[in-house]
Amino acid sequence: MALLVQKFGGTSVGSIERIEAVAERVIKARQSGHQVVVVLSAMAGETNRLLGLAKQIDEVPTPRELDVLLAAGEQVSIALLAMALNKRGYSAVSLTADQVVIRTDNAFNNATIREVETQRMTALLGNDNIVIVAGFQGRDVEGNITTLGRGGSDTTAVAIASALDADECQIFTDVDGVYSTDPRIVPTATRLDVIHFDHMTSMARLGAKVLQLQSVEYACQHRVPLRVLSSFDEGEGTLVNFDSMVSSTIIGVALQKQHVLLEIALPKAELSKQITLFGLTPWILDHASDENKSQIVAANDDIARLKLVFDSKMRHIGMVSILSLVGDGTQHCLDAVQKVLKEASIKVHTYQGDAKCLSLLIDDEDHVAAVDLIHKKFVVDVQSLDNQSYLAVS
Known part of the structure; x- marks a missing residue:
């Protein structure tokens, strides 16, 4: 039995039908005997919708209050997924960052995770629950809601995987892995089974969109194996770890x-x-x-x-x-x-x-x-x- 942290982005939970499909994907991992922690983004378009509401009030919203508003998006998606899992007979509990206790600095709109407490998640997993955590958000030392910036749910997932010493952090997205170049530009680009962290970090920094740079750097620093998988298709995806499989010059x-x-x-x-x-x-x-x-x-x-x-x-x-x-x-x-x-x-x-x-x-x-x-x-x-x-x- 492995402990998996599975992260699903906004496109993956963009509708009720897709949330139901995510529930089936999570159940499949649970049926294979794994403990599962799920990290979710807000539904596709929700963060932009909330930002639009804020800008109707104030073109330059107060950073603290903007974080209070934006953090609401993930609370919707985690509750809906918990409902979908409970309906299918699998005990699931949704948790906000405050309920988990994900501590960050006080840089509103672009906070950095400082610590993740594990007691509550470990207890829930020990009682055969699937744990569902809101990505993208945390709390600072004064109890203020903070958000982690664009792509921050990936970082939430990696930080939780590190804190729990998970066997793998799986990032589910709308692509089935990492490619030799953008397949939308070069259709003959090929997916790789394994990538070294050093190279993935460079690629994320230089324009590869499949993984957010901060999450890759955090995973590298804390030696958390990452796997990129498709939310919509079966497959093994691409594993990012420290095993080098490359000897040619340009990779x-x-x-x-x-x-x-x-x-x-x-x-x-x-x-x-x-x-x-x-x-x-x-x-x-x-x-x-x-x-x-x-x-x-x-x-x-x-x-x-x-x-x-x-x-x-x-x-x-x-x-x-x-x-x-x-x-x-x-x-x-x-x-x-x-x-x-x-x-x-x-x-x-x-x-x-x-x-x-x-x-x-x-x-x-x-x-x-x-x-x-x-x-x-x-x-x-x-x-x-x-x-x-x-x-x-x-």
């Missing part, structure tokens, strides 16, 4: 598309200092012709904050994408990668990298062709030559 291609290249009339050192004060970490480039100007690559979500600080000094240059190759020794592939892209008339504006990652800045309009080409030349062709397993990302 995955990630993409951050629709970013903005901006010019800011400040020297690089001064710009870096000011941006750090506002909690932003964009890619800062040197300006080739003027040392009193810099260029940065920023996500669309950061533009509003950048305008507040640099509006009169900021100039929009164009839309770009960041294409990243992950693996051991990727910096040795730079010349070959640039040559392949140049032959395809794809311009590389600049690049940066280290021993495990090489990121190239390209025009956004070229991202489909570039990912397809790099994936084929440096993942598929290499894999076919040496018959090695390679990393999968989505």
Whole structure:
């Protein structure tokens, strides 16, 4: 018998029919003899609905009160799943973060989990209950409701798995695993059975959406095995652990598309200092012709904050994408990668990298062709030559 923590996202519980299907999936694990703790997100669209209500009252809601409001979404989904399980004859108890006692810091809207108490969950599991916990939320030392930021339910699940010393933390989502690149861009992308934590962390940081970065980092730090599974299809999914199965140089291609290249009339050192004060970490480039100007690559979500600080000094240059190759020794592939892209008339504006990652800045309009080409030349062709397993990302 294993102890499993199963997390289901908003799409997986987006309707009554899907909640009923989640109940059947949980029962299947229970019938296999496993103890099960389930962590749920709010139903799909509910968090955005609540945020919309708040903004009808105040365009910039008070952070504390916004967390009180947003935390309500998960309370709905955990109660409904408990009802579905109890109706089927399986004893299930839903718990908010406060009832579990999930302690966080006091950073409203983006809190960090500090501690998870296990006594109540352990007692319920010992009495053959399925335990259902609200993701995304916690309480600070003063008893205030806090939320963990976008994708925070994944982190809740990993933190609970760590505290309970679970055998596996299973993340159920709308994909059946992690792929060698985004299969929506490259249909021939392949799912991998096992991924090393180091590579999954890089991929999550560089644009892979299947796992939230904070949850991967937490799982890596606390050595919690993660498995990515489909909520809608059967299969073994992708296991993320510390067993390396990769020996080829390039093991995955990630993409951050629709970013903005901006010019800011400040020297690089001064710009870096000011941006750090506002909690932003964009890619800062040197300006080739003027040392009193810099260029940065920023996500669309950061533009509003950048305008507040640099509006009169900021100039929009164009839309770009960041294409990243992950693996051991990727910096040795730079010349070959640039040559392949140049032959395809794809311009590389600049690049940066280290021993495990090489990121190239390209025009956004070229991202489909570039990912397809790099994936084929440096993942598929290499894999076919040496018959090695390679990393999968989505």
